[in-house]
Every structure is written in C-alpha cells, then in structure tokens.
Amino acid sequence: MKVLVCVKRVVDANVKISVKADGSGVERANLKMAMNPFDEIAVEEAVRLQESGKADETLVVSLGDKGCQETLRTALAMGIDRAILVESDTELQPLAVAKMLAAVVRREQPDLVILGKQAIDDDNNQTGQMLAALLGWGQGTFASQVTLSKNQLEVIREIDGGLETLALPLPAVVTADLRLNEPRYVKLPNIMKAKKKRLDVTCPDALGVDIQPRLEILKVEEPPVRSGGVKVADVAELVDKLRNEARVI
Amino acid sequence: MGVLIIAEHHNGQLAGATRNTVSAGVQLGEVSVLVAGEGCRGVADEVAALEGVTRVLLCDAGAYAEGLAEPLADLIVAIAKDHTHLLAPATTFGKNLMPRVAALLDVAQLSEVIEVVDADTFKRPIYAGNAIATVRSRDTRKVLTVRATAFEAAVAGSGTAPVEVVEAIADPGLSRFVSRALTESDRPELTAARVVISGGRGVGSKENFTLVEQLADKLNGAVGASRAAVDAGFVPNDYQVGQTGKIVAPELYVAVGISGAIQHLAGMKDSKVIVAINKDEDAPIFEVADYGLVADLFEVMPILIASLE
Numbered sequence A: 001m002k003v004l005v006c007v008k009r010v011v012d013a014n015v016k017i018s019v020k021a022d023g024s025g026v027e028r029a030n031l032k033m034a035m036n037p038f039d040e041i042a043v044e045e046a047v048r049l050q051e052s053g054k055a056d057e058t059l060v061v062s063l064g065d066k067g068c069q070e071t072l073r074t075a076l077a078m079g080i081d082r083a084i085l086v087e088s089d090t091e092l093q094p095l096a097v098a099k100m101l102a103a104v105v106r107r108e109q110p111d112l113v114i115l116g117k118q119a120i121d122d123d124n125n126q127t128g129q130m131l132a133a134l135l136g137w138g139q140g141t142f143a144s145q146v147t148l149s150k151n152q153l154e155v156i157r158e159i160d161g162g163l164e165t166l167a168l169p170l171p172a173v174v175t176a177d178l179r180l181n182e183p184r185y186v187k188l189p190n191i192m193k194a195k196k197k198r199l200d201v202t203c204p205d206a207l208g209v210d211i212q213p214r215l216e217i218l219k220v221e222e223p224p225v226r227s228g229g230v231k232v233a234d235v236a237e238l239v240d241k242l243r244n245e246a247r248v249i
Numbered sequence B: 001m002g003v004l005i006i007a008e009h010h011n012g013q014l015a016g017a018t019r020n021t022v023s024a025g026v027q028l029g030e031v032s033v034l035v036a037g038e039g040c041r042g043v044a045d046e047v048a049a050l051e052g053v054t055r056v057l058l059c060d061a062g063a064y065a066e067g068l069a070e071p072l073a074d075l076i077v078a079i080a081k082d083h084t085h086l087l088a089p090a091t092t093f094g095k096n097l098m099p100r101v102a103a104l105l106d107v108a109q110l111s112e113v114i115e116v117v118d119a120d121t122f123k124r125p126i127y128a129g130n131a132i133a134t135v136r137s138r139d140t141r142k143v144l145t146v147r148a149t150a151f152e153a154a155v156a157g158s159g160t161a162p163v164e165v166v167e168a169i170a171d172p173g174l175s176r177f178v179s180r181a182l183t184e185s186d187r188p189e190l191t192a193a194r195v196v197i198s199g200g201r202g203v204g205s206k207e208n209f210t211l212v213e214q215l216a217d218k219l220n221g222a223v224g225a226s227r228a229a230v231d232a233g234f235v236p237n238d239y240q241v242g243q244t245g246k247i248v249a250p251e252l253y254v255a256v257g258i259s260g261a262i263q264h265l266a267g268m269k270d271s272k273v274i275v276a277i278n279k280d281e282d283a284p285i286f287e288v289a290d291y292g293l294v295a296d297l298f299e300v301m302p303i304l305i306a307s308l309e
C-alpha cells in the first residue's frame, strides 16, 4: 500500500501578515515560511501508517517555487520516503494544483492520498475535494480519525453538528483536520538523513497541465479594523454597559 | 439560466445557512433551489415559501439521504448547465461538496464569499480574515460557497415557488455512510445564536466549563470554544470558533479565558458586541473587545451569572 501526501509551503501561522500599500496582494517578502499546519498532520498520518506496517511506501509532493524543497525536506525528516517538487513560480490556484496532483497520482498510483483540509494562506479548503473529483475517487474530508483495513478506509469526519463516519473503498482521498494526530518534532539526525533521500523535480509542462489562473485577484485590502473599546472595573459595570449602553442583554 | 442554490438540510429540517445563501443568490439572478435527499418534501415546501426563491427542484432518492458529496456532486453537475452560478453555504456540508462540483465542471471555486460585487466579482477573506480579496472569475459558470454571517437570512414569505421533481442519477458508490454522532444540546445553534459565550484554555477543565454554560443559559446563548479548549477535551470539536472552525457573528460574543489568537479572531470579530474576560491585561483579545474585564474568571463568572438572575 502506497500513500501520497501533498504539502503546501505557506507563511508561518504565527506571522501577522500585512497588505501591500498598492492593494495588489499580501506582503510576502522575507516572511518566515513553513509547511501548512494541516499538511504536517497529513504527513504525520502517512508516517504512522507506514510505522504500523499498513503502508509500505510513502511519498510527498509539493507545488510551488524552489523554496518548497525545504518544506519537502521537512516531510522527509518526519519519515516520508521520497519527494517530488513540481516547480512553478507562477501563482497556482486549487483547480490547477488538483490537476497537477492528479497527474502525479496517475503516474505514481498510490492507494491513498492525504492532504490538509485547508491551506492557511488562501483559506480555500478545496484541493482535496477537487482532486478526488478529477480522479473519480471517494473523499473523506476533515478527518479526525482514519482506520485502514483491507481495501477499505473508515474515516471519522468533523462536521458542523458533531462527527460522521464514512467507509470509502480504496483508492481514496483524505483531508486532515486538526484532531487527526499531533505531528512529531523532527530530530536533528533525521534532518541529516533526509538530505540523502530522493527529491525529484518536475514542472507543470512536463505534467501536461494548463495552470492558467481562472480567478483574477483585482484587489487585496485590509479588513475593516475594529477599534478596541473600554475596560470595565467590575461585573456591575459590565452588566450596566451591556444593558444600558450596548443594549444586548 | 439563473442561480442554483444547494439546500442543506438534516432530518427534515432546513439548515439556517441555506437562507443566507438564498439572499446572496438573489443578488445574482433568479434563484432555483435544489433540495436533494430522502423524504424531504417538507423541506422543499419550506424552501418554496422563502422570499426570493422562484423554483424548487426536488430530488428524492436514497443515494442523497446522508448528503454524501460524491452522488450529490454528480447530480448537481447533471443539472448545472441551466445555471450561471451554483451556490451553497460555507458549512462543512457546502465545503465538502462544492469543490467537487467545480472540478467536475472544470471551473474554479470561490470559498466563503462575503460580498457580491457583480456577477463575476466577489469578495472573500484570506489569511484568517487579515486581508479581503476582490476576485473576478473568468469561468463561464461560477461555483461559490457563501459565508452565512455576511448575508441576511431570506425570510419565510408568502412565496409559493413551484416544486419540480428531478430524477435521481446513478450513484457512483464511492463512499458509504456509516454513522453520525451529533452533539446533543438544548441550546441554540452556535452559528445562528444571538448570544455566544466561548471558553478557552483559561477555563481549565471540562468541569469548569459549566461556568461558561451557565452564563450561556442565562442569556439563552450558545456555547463556543477556542481550539485550545477543544484540543484539551473540555468540549466537543464542533464548538470550535475560528479560522478553521465555525464563523459566528452574534449580537453579543463573550470570550472567557481566551487570549485572542488571530485564528480565533477570524471566527468572531464580526460580532456586534464583544466582551472579553481575561486575567492578562495584555491579552490580544482586548484589542477587539468593546468591553474588557481584567479579572480572574473564577472570581467574576459566578458573580456575573448571579447578577443576571
């Protein structure tokens, strides 16, 4: 059983971003970059499947600029066997990403593909579902537990009202939610070892995918700022303000 | 042509966010609503009465009973050709479904739309709501999920839109529903409540969360939580408010023992009035709070609850 994981390189979750003065986008120069947090969870899940003997091969893919090599090395240091970078300097939107991932899947023939549920930069939450559609596979999105048995996957999903369990025949696509697992920290010796693991580089053209953006970003602006209010001295003042000033209770 | 809205419903009840999605749809053209499920005639009738709905498409078949994305997406694609825009609420139902629909149609999808600028142009938050992007679609057909808190709910009017029956299509059999464990609660639904009281790591334990619950009950509110409180097991997963949880915008939001990380603010900063109770006067939550109370929550919560007797 072969597992493919997809990782996106994003601005670190702890960085507060700022909007460019000309409204053309978000300031990205010199920001700390990291693996999308949901993708760390996806990587961890794949590594655990291998460690428990359920998977015998793991593979990680990232699409983006050269910097993604660092992100892929992190995944390798966490325990993934091999990496593929689809190098592109142009902006990639989920449909194009899903098409390229589908091309990689057709070539590599994994039984299971694990993605994050959402990239925390564009907050799209689309790619896994799109990939499943393009491949004609079932999808287990927002997974908080994945159990693999012979040719079948049971996925517990985080839904608005609680939890839902689905059974999916393999091959299938899973997207990881926050509670699927707690990703490990990479240890220094593993970082060294990861440097020797195989990392292949290809490009969108080689995959035969049209990456022309379908969505045009016309403008990026700051959200309306909420000005902080006042500090109240005690509960009595709070209740008074809520009753008589804000009139919400 | 016109707009097709995918209704979300559970156990014969229309999910509230569908109504907000109808309001977004009305800005784009004539609204048809697809109600797919099993034994959902009642939902179709409810939708038919909503202000702004001109037609209801009812597809009643076992394959759609559990709202599985794979058969539903195939059905939607089969009827999509008659529509310029396909919309669903940005709930876990809509987010699971619409990207699949978009990919099958070979078009982009726009997530969490908060404003309709024109038929091709929309606004949506990115980077946990720290920036708002205005995005124009070049596709002939637009597939969107709609953030419910950004649009009014369409009211149940005197509307009597015709209900047309649509034939089911073959079930691709790519997934099977096993079970669902829904969080039981007598409180209002988190995303629709007028008042939300949320607790964070500072609340300390599952037992202590009764303080949050008691305040919620006094104000007929819903209970929410930060990710840290959910991860610690104080409350179920579906209580999480934030960038990767639920988006709420109640009249009153009270954050108790929550620091105010950007990922949390992303889910609640459009609330009308925000109250923060935190013992750390430098906690970032105070930067968005209309009323801040710097105090130990274990001291002030009992007093607050008692003073609302």
Ligand SMILES: Cc1cc2nc3c(=O)[nH]c(=O)nc-3n(C[C@H](O)[C@H](O)[C@H](O)COP(=O)(O)OP(=O)(O)OC[C@H]3O[C@@H](n4cnc5c(N)ncnc54)[C@H](O)[C@@H]3O)c2cc1C
Pocket (backbone or CB within 6 Å): A013, A037, A038, A120, B199, B200, B201, B202, B203, B225, B226, B227, B228, B229, B240, B241, B242, B243, B244, B245, B246, B256, B257, B258, B259, B260, B261, B262, B263, B264, B267, B277, B278, B279, B280, B283, B295, B296, B297, B298
């Ligand atoms: C990919 C990703 C997605 C995320 N998504 C979300 C999300 O959707 N929603 C979300 O909430 N978070 C999310 N987070 C987590 C977020 O970054 C924060 O870690 C989290 O919101 C912190 O929760 P908290 O405020 O409860 O805990 P803390 O930050 O630990 O804050 C606890 C607060 O309680 C106060 N306190 C402690 N004791 C008391 C007391 N006795 N009385 C009064 N105050 C007290 C402290 O002063 C402190 O401010 C996400 C993070 C990542 C990386």
Ligand SMILES: Nc1ncnc2c1ncn2[C@@H]1O[C@H](COP(=O)(O)O)[C@@H](O)[C@H]1O
Pocket (backbone or CB within 6 Å): A006, A007, A008, A009, A036, A038, A039, A042, A061, A062, A063, A064, A092, A094, A097, A114, A115, A116, A117, A118, A119, A120, A122, A123, A124, A125, A126, A127, A128
């Ligand atoms: N450029 C990319 N390279 C690899 N994986 C990606 C890329 N973009 C998105 N993904 C995967 O798709 C998931 C969802 O992303 P999104 O749909 O953009 O929110 C991410 O968590 C990744 O697992």
